[in-house]
Amino acid sequence: xxxxxxxxxxxxxxxxxxxxxxxxxxxxxxxxxxxxxxxxxxxxxxxxxxxxxxxxxxxxxxxxxxxxxxxxxxxxxxxxxxxxxxxxxxxxxxxxxxxxxxxxxxxxxxxxxxxxxxxxxxxxxxxxxxxxxxxxxxxxxxxxxxxxxxxxxxxxxxxxxxxxxxxxxxxxxxxxxxx
Amino acid sequence: xxxxxxxxxxxxxxxxxxxxxxxxxxxxxxxxxxxxxxxxxxxxxxxxxxxxxxxxxxxxxxxxxxxxxxxxxxxxxxxxxxxxxxxxxxxxxxxxxxxxxxxxxxxxxxxxxxxxxxxxxxxxxxxxxxxxxxxxxxxxxxxxxxxxxxxxxxxxxxxxxxxxxxxxxxxxxxxxxxxxxxxxxxxxxxxxxxxxxxxxxxxxxxxxxxxxxxxxxxxxxxxxxxxxxxxxxxxxxxxxxxxxxxxxxxxxxxxxxxxxxxxxxxxxxxxxxxxx
Numbered sequence: 001x002x003x004x005x006x007x008x009x010x011x012x013x014x015x016x017x018x019x020x021x022x023x024x025x026x027x028x029x030x031x032x033x034x035x036x037x038x039x040x041x042x043x044x045x046x047x048x049x050x051x052x053x054x055x056x057x058x059x060x061x062x063x064x065x066x067x068x069x070x071x072x073x074x075x076x077x078x079x080x081x082x083x084x085x086x087x088x089x090x091x092x093x094x095x096x097x098x099x100x101x102x103x104x105x106x107x108x109x110x111x112x113x114x115x116x117x118x119x120x121x122x123x124x125x126x127x128x129x130x131x132x133x134x135x136x137x138x139x140x141x142x143x144x145x146x147x148x149x150x151x152x153x154x155x156x157x158x159x160x161x162x163x164x165x166x167x168x169x170x171x172x173x174x175x176x177x178x179x
Numbered sequence: 180x181x182x183x184x185x186x187x188x189x190x191x192x193x194x195x196x197x198x199x200x201x202x203x204x205x206x207x208x209x210x211x212x213x214x215x216x217x218x219x220x221x222x223x224x225x226x227x228x229x230x231x232x233x234x235x236x237x238x239x240x241x242x243x244x245x246x247x248x249x250x251x252x253x254x255x256x257x258x259x260x261x262x263x264x265x266x267x268x269x270x271x272x273x274x275x276x277x278x279x280x281x282x283x284x285x286x287x288x289x290x291x292x293x294x295x296x297x298x299x300x301x302x303x304x305x306x307x308x309x310x311x312x313x314x315x316x317x318x319x320x321x322x323x324x325x326x327x328x329x330x331x332x333x334x335x336x337x338x339x340x341x342x343x344x345x346x347x348x349x350x351x352x353x354x355x356x357x358x359x360x361x362x363x364x365x366x367x368x369x370x371x372x373x374x375x376x377x378x379x380x381x382x383x384x385x386x387x388x389x390x391x392x393x394x395x396x397x398x399x400x401x402x403x404x405x406x407x408x409x410x411x412x413x414x415x416x417x418x419x420x421x422x423x424x425x426x427x428x429x430x431x432x433x434x435x436x437x438x439x440x441x442x443x444x445x446x447x448x449x450x451x452x453x454x455x
């Protein structure tokens with residue numbers, strides 16, 4: 001099934017998403033990777049409100065306010081902060097590689113979308129810069145507030161009912177042990 | 180060799196490597212997309228192919244992780260090694276960072292302070308091989324962190340099966356390394372030689388020996404598919420490089436490269452340079 005969503009994302013939007021569905025997003029998207037998540041983890045206030053937000057694990061390549069390339073970064077590095085992100089109201093987390101056992105924090109509240117890794121030029125076509133928060137963290141680690149326009153397709157990799165395609169891909173294969 | 184030629188060639192190979200993919204890599208991804216039976220995997224592979232076309236036509240980096248500047252230098256034995264080699268290539272990296280542009284990725288490992296120009300202690304990383312002739316071949320091999328972080332090295336027991344170990348570990352790690360991946364394997368030598376063999380294996384991709392094809396097929400049998408979301412292709416190529424090791428050890432290193440197996444080569448001569 002295909003979904004075209006607009007931010008802020010509601011609880012109903014999230015509960016309609018099923019693992020394997022495709023999603024396109026319009027509205028506001030916030031990037032966050034290692035440094036922003038570390039701030040979250042230490043309980044600090046962020047300069048943006050995450051209620052109904054889309055949080056994108058991404059450190060974009062930007063020139064003079066123009067997004068050139070903005071694919072996802074590996075979510076595993078910041079997975080440990082999933083509960084804090086969801087508690088602050090985020091409804092969709094976009095990244096690559098999944099969040100392992102932290103997926104439990106999404107249940108009933110949020111979903112995890114996979115954007116194909118390495119597809120930075122494609123992703124950039126659907127995104128433009130609204131504002132850079134925390135510029136002192138630098139281009140990759142800063143918190144970019146982006147405007148998305150029919151940005152996708154993303155794959156619902158972990159839905160709010162707990163179905164996780166990463167786990168299924170591991171289990172369906174012979175001899176492969178889920179670590 | 181002229182310094183300006185070396186600087187210009189460095190910028191040019193980085194630009195080509197960051198904004199295009201070698202045709203043989205595109206062909207492998209297209210073949211994988213053609214035989215894929217999983218619809219989600221087909222969607223990911225189609226995005227990858229479309230992404231490369233957009234990057235090539237717009238002249239922008241195909242991945243926002245423009246990597247660390249790794250170069251393979253094949254240096255002719257009859258060439259007088261220029262005193263400005265490292266310094267001129269560092270200048271090429273700095274210029275490429277502004278001109279292409281590249282994301283500033285190089286940080287001090289302890290303070291995490293970013294130099295903002297992709298150079299620093301040990302960067303660019305120049306991996307030098309001596310070859311016959313009087314030319315210098317420069318291959319840019321920008322290395323992103325997603326696949327580099329999924330790489331690994333182990334000192335196995337000589338009684339262990341290194342190929343089975345590699346297949347299982349790659350299958351477990353490929354999902355977070357932008358699969359379908361390329362797998363550079365170094366077996367034998369010492370602790371550090373195994374790692375260098377693994378990196379060099381990526382320069383000589385893909386392998387076609389019976390052992391390499393068997394390992395490729397095993398990784399695809401047990402692996403999680405494109406982006407770890409299920410599907411038939413976890414790896415696109417495997418290359419194994421070996422060196423003799425101590426009778427009591429079995430070093431095994433695996434350097435993983437994402438589907439975006441970026442590289443580009445130029446040749447620098449006594450006067451002038453050209454891109455391959």
